[in-house]
Amino acid sequence: MAESTIWWLLAGGAVALELATGTFYLLMLAVGLVAAAIAAHLGLDLTGQMLVAAVVGGGAVVLWHWKRSKEPKPVHAQANTDVQMDIGETVHVAQWNADATANVKYRGSQWSVVLADNDGTPEPGLFKVRELHGNRLVVAKL
Structure with a gap:
């Protein structure tokens, strides 16, 4: 051969x-x-x-x-818009709890919301969903 x-x-x-x-x-x-x-x-x-x-x-x-x-490193799944359809959506927080969490009605059910790190003090208003941690929405001020 x-x-x-x-x-x-x-x-x-x-x-x-x-x-x-x-x-x-x-x-x-x-x-x-x-x-x-x-x-x-x-x-x-x-x-x-x-x-x-x-x-x-x-x-x-x-x-x-x-x-x-x-090449840029891929975004982890909790913050990837290709994996999570909620990333980038807007939620309205009417009132924050003392532990910096809140409950909002989103997509027809109650969700627990937590403020993204280093995003100021929690105040009521409109927030943008940055990522999901389990059943919690991590949000940032618009």
Whole structure:
């Protein structure tokens, strides 16, 4: 069996494993294996093929990791508008309790409300829902 065929089979195996696990890093390593197969087609010796696979695959992994580190961190689920439909909605707080909580009628039922950290003193008025903690709405003054 030709060396290039082995590289192609390894690349196909890496892609199949990536599809089973869902990690993009295996796809980057598969790119390195494809580069090694092309190097084998061009007549490079086995050491050169391995070097090409390591440099291209490893470089692709490093570049992908660097790119991902530059992206903003995802918002946790309690404050993510894709997960919680209540984020950004407005509630009216008529009266705050002594422990800085309140009860409001929202979406047809009673909800416990707590003021977001460092958002001043609790005063009655309109508030925007920032996140949910269990069955409590964390709100901020509009």
